[in-house]
Amino acid sequence: MPTQSGWNPNPQWGPNQGPGGGRYAPPRGQQPPPVPKWRKWPYIVIPAVALLLIVGGFVGLRVYYVLAVEPRQPSAEPTREAVPTAPKTAPTNGEPKPPKPGAPVPCAPERPDFQQCFPEDYNPDAVMDGIATEGWNCLRKGELTEVGSPVTEPRRCETKDNVGQPYTIRASIDYQTHDFRPTGKLWEFNLDVSTTAAAHNGERTTAEDPNKSLITVFEITAKHIWQGKPEQLKEATEVFEQLKPHCASAAGRTIKGVSATTPSGYEISCWATTPVASGDIITHGQSLKIRPA
Incomplete structure (x- = not known):
């Protein structure tokens, strides 16, 4: 019987193979099936589990020895009470340190880190x-000043x-509360x-004129603020001498x-306001503030 290329008359041979050419191989249905992978797991898992049990048993025995046996043996190390320690101090409960004599204090005790x-x-x-x-003419809150405006501070002189x-000099001193x-x-x-x-x-005036009178006003005010407190008065006077120029x-x-x-x-600060002009009348001003820093 004539054969065609690619056609195999005997199914036990491979494609394009016959008795005289190529290697004989048994038919696919007669080959042994491959071994499933799950049958190999016991050979891996069982030794691993056995190793873990051995290691776990050793660790358990060691822990038992440390916890149950070693504490019963006498120790040469000093006890905790024998170690010298620094003396204990009473707790402060977060209370702030008392201020130095004459120094500023918190305006609100419940907020010690805020305004002084x-x-x-x-x-x-x-x-x-x-x-x-x-x-000086001293007024209380609500009373009218020389120019007819009400006093808004507790007191004003x-x-x-x-x-x-x-020129005409006008000066005022007042205080404010927290x-x-x-x-x-x-x-x-x-x-x-x-x-x-x-x-x-x-009349005539310049921006330098208010400063001359401000020095006098500070000297009058300072001696009354720190009356009976010579140390603080001396500090304020010396600081103002440095600040004047x-x-x-x-x-x-x-x-x-x-x-x-x-x-x-205590902070002493000075600054000037913008000149005010009305017709041929001009006003220059300068201010000074004394407050806790």
Whole structure:
């Protein structure tokens, strides 16, 4: 029988193979089936489990020995009580350290890290009463000032002078309490000085003039603020002496101003307001503030 290329007349031979060519292979149905992989697992798992049991047993015996046997044996190491320790101190319960004498204190005890105020032994009304003895006119909140505006601070002292200089000096001193409450602690003192000149009266003034009067106003106020506290008064006076030339400089005549702090922790700062002109009348002003830093 003629054969065709690619056609195998005997199914036991491979394609294009016959008795004379190629290697004989048994038919596919007569080959032994491959061994399933799951039959190999016992040969791997059983030795691994046995090894784990041996290791686990050894670890268990060691733990038992450490926990049950070793504690019964005497130890040569010193006991914990024999080790010297630093003496224990009483807990502070988070309470802040008491302030130095004369130093600022928290305005609100429940918020010690916030705003600072003058100590309780600073009496602002006594300061105002002392300034009144210098010839100043002292008013209380709600009363009208010389220019007709109501006083908004707890107390305010003011004065005016137009003798001996070609301008009119107006000065005021007031104080403010924490959170602007009547019962709040003393927070700050404000000193304001202005010089006004009317050209039609032959008067004249410059931005340097208020600073001269501000020095006098500070000296009057400081001695009453720190009355009976010579150390703090000395500190404030010395710091202001260093600050005076800066207050008189161009930097001290700006809104930002300049400042310095006393060793006890009180800040003294000065700055100037923008000149106000109305017709041929001009006013220059400068301010100073004393408050806890």
